[in-house]
Amino acid sequence: MRGSSFRYLSKQGLHSLVANRLMTLASVGVLTACLILVGVATLFSANVDSLVEYLGEQNETVVYIGKDLSEEQIAQVDSQIRGISGLSAVTYVSKEEVLETYKGYMEEYAVLFDDFEEDNPFRANYRVVVEDLNQLDEIVAQLEAIEGVEDVSPPTELASVFLSIQRAVNVGGWVLVAVLSLVSIVVISNTIRITVFARRKEISIMKYVGATNAFIRWPFFVEGMSVGLIAALVSSGVVMGAYAIVLHYAGDLSGFWNSLLGVSLLPLSQVWYWLLGGFAAFGILIGSLGTATSIHKYLEV
Amino acid sequence: MIEFEDVTKVYPGGNTALENVNLHIDKGEFVFVLGHSGAGKSTFLKLILREEKATSGRVLIDGKDLGRMKEREVPYLRRRMGVVFQDFRLIPTMTVYDNVAFAMRVTNIAEDKIRKRVPYVLGLVGLAQKSDRLPEELSGGEQQRVALARALVHSPQLIIADEPTGNIDPELSLEMMELLSAINSVGITVVVVTHEHELAYRFSKRIITIDHGAVVGDAVNKQGVKG
Numbered sequence: 001m002r003g004s005s006f007r008y009l010s011k012q013g014l015h016s017l018v019a020n021r022l023m024t025l026a027s028v029g030v031l032t033a034c035l036i037l038v039g040v041a042t043l044f045s046a047n048v049d050s051l052v053e054y055l056g057e058q059n060e061t062v063v064y065i066g067k068d069l070s071e072e073q074i075a076q077v078d079s080q081i082r083g084i085s086g087l088s089a090v091t092y093v094s095k096e097e098v099l100e101t102y103k104g105y106m107e108e109y110a111v112l113f114d115d116f117e118e119d120n121p122f123r124a125n126y127r128v129v130v131e132d133l134n135q136l137d138e139i140v141a142q143l144e145a146i147e148g149v150e151d152v153s154p155p156t157e158l159a160s161v162f163l164s165i166q167r168a169v170n171v172g173g174w175v176l177v178a179v180l181s182l183v184s185i186v187v188i189s190n191t192i193r194i195t196v197f198a199r200r201k202e203i204s205i206m207k208y209v210g211a212t213n214a215f216i217r218w219p220f221f222v223e224g225m226s227v228g229l230i231a232a233l234v235s236s237g238v239v240m241g242a243y244a245i246v247l248h249y250a251g252d253l254s255g256f257w258n259s260l261l262g263v264s265l266l267p268l269s270q271v272w273y274w275l276l277g278g279f280a281a282f283g284i285l286i287g288s289l290g291t292a293t294s295i296h297k298y299l300e301v
Numbered sequence: 302m303i304e305f306e307d308v309t310k311v312y313p314g315g316n317t318a319l320e321n322v323n324l325h326i327d328k329g330e331f332v333f334v335l336g337h338s339g340a341g342k343s344t345f346l347k348l349i350l351r352e353e354k355a356t357s358g359r360v361l362i363d364g365k366d367l368g369r370m371k372e373r374e375v376p377y378l379r380r381r382m383g384v385v386f387q388d389f390r391l392i393p394t395m396t397v398y399d400n401v402a403f404a405m406r407v408t409n410i411a412e413d414k415i416r417k418r419v420p421y422v423l424g425l426v427g428l429a430q431k432s433d434r435l436p437e438e439l440s441g442g443e444q445q446r447v448a449l450a451r452a453l454v455h456s457p458q459l460i461i462a463d464e465p466t467g468n469i470d471p472e473l474s475l476e477m478m479e480l481l482s483a484i485n486s487v488g489i490t491v492v493v494v495t496h497e498h499e500l501a502y503r504f505s506k507r508i509i510t511i512d513h514g515a516v517v518g519d520a521v522n523k524q525g526v527k528g
Binding site: 008009201202204205206207208209210211212213215216 | 376377379384392404406407409
């Protein structure tokens with residue numbers, strides 16, 4: 001397409017946007033509402049992900065090793081455990097350290113543990129943190145297979161709760177995005193249908209003078225995409241503003257909630273470009289799809 | 302230039318609009334296609350414009366079979382033709398200049414060429430002074446001439462005029478015909494589709510008469526008082 005034609009046709013699309021301003025406003029309004037819901041769902045889902053990831057990082061699997069292992073055997077177990085991929089942390093806790101820890105728990109009765117100095121009943125162990133809880137079962141199996149490992153105690157229940165929360169939020173988020181996308185496409189499609197209907201005479205003249213379908217479609221695409229883009233800008237502004245307020249109030253929380261939300265809520269600086277870019281891409285895509293589904297009929301001249 | 306070979310057109314409802322039509326229009330000819338309402342004139346036009354396809358037989362333009370033409374080739378076929386409609390089909394929100402320029406803009410022609418060509422064509426139809434008027438500010442005859450300018454602006458080889466005098470005064474009809482004659486004199490093929498016998502028979506031109514979907518007459522009118 002020639003530059004001058006491109007400008008001319010794009011101008012036609014924008015002109016139509018202003019000429020049908022009531023319809024444009026209604027479409028932008030409905031689409032903005034849909035996008036806000038999509039944005040809220042996405043942010044919620046991203047934050048739950050981040051929270052679950054944070055809590056998941058706190059998981060700890062205790063790997064008990066045999067009581068009578070020689071230093072050499074312990075070194076072998078050590079290297080095998082550290083050789084497993086998917087572990088974010090591996091800490092060796094000797095039986096002396098375990099004893100010290102227990103003493104610390106019961107400072108007042110620490111004297112009771114004195115006898116254990118001679119004959120320590122605790123077992124040395126490894127504390128390992130699994131990077132991705134989805135791999136927990138697989139990693140536990142690998143740990144159990146290591147010679148010298150007596151027992152593995154994974155946080156299975158905790159992991160399954162986290163994973164189901166994450167899955168439910170993700171699935172719910174996608175369903176919401178799918179439904180709202182469909183609603184948005186119908187809304188844009190209706191707007192364009194009205195414009196196309198109002199300009200059907202012009203379209204038929206275009207066809208008779210030899211305009212290609214791509215040329216005829218372009219102004220309508222410009223119009224549909226503009227509606228999508230305007231709605232994207234408005235809704236991302238609203239969502240980001242609201243999120244900033246949530247972050248502000250979350251910062252004022254104290255105690256448990258602060259330590260939980262304070263570390264896991266994603267900061268605005270980390271999400272704003274995703275929101276803006278995602279909304280703009282989503283708006284333009286929905287605008288184009290809405291246009292494509294409404295103009296076809298009038299091109300058959 | 303235009304060839305109909307045994308063309309039959311039956312619409313989906315079963316209505317036969319044209320039946321076994323054979324005709325040939327040469328490059329540079331001026332032809333009236335005459336017929337009553339419902340005779341099949343509109344279908345004849347739609348087949349030439351490739352708005353419809355023949356049910357059987359072949360419609361050829363410059364040797365190209367329109368029945369075998371791909372959809373994406375149709376715009377390029379239409380760029381070789383100019384169509385003037387009975388109801389003018391001007392865009393009411395655009396000025397005379399823009400209505401004519403529109404035909405060039407939507408066919409991807411550079412703006413500087415449009416700026417040169419449109420005033421020239423408007424001058425040919427005598428509307429150079431009214432280029433910034435809106436269609437509603439013009440008389441029927443003037444609107445018709447804008448439609449003609451739009452049909453001429455991309456230098457077509459064929460002008461098709463569908464009932465070009467249907468919406469204008471009789472004296473203006475003659476003026477319009479003379480304008481079409483002048484266009485024909487520079488080698489452009491002109492096909493005028495009309496139901497007005499009197500008007501057609503005033504000219505010494507070839508008249509193809511269609512009735513009930515069949516060609517019932519095809520001869521040059523030698524009694525015409527105009528050239």
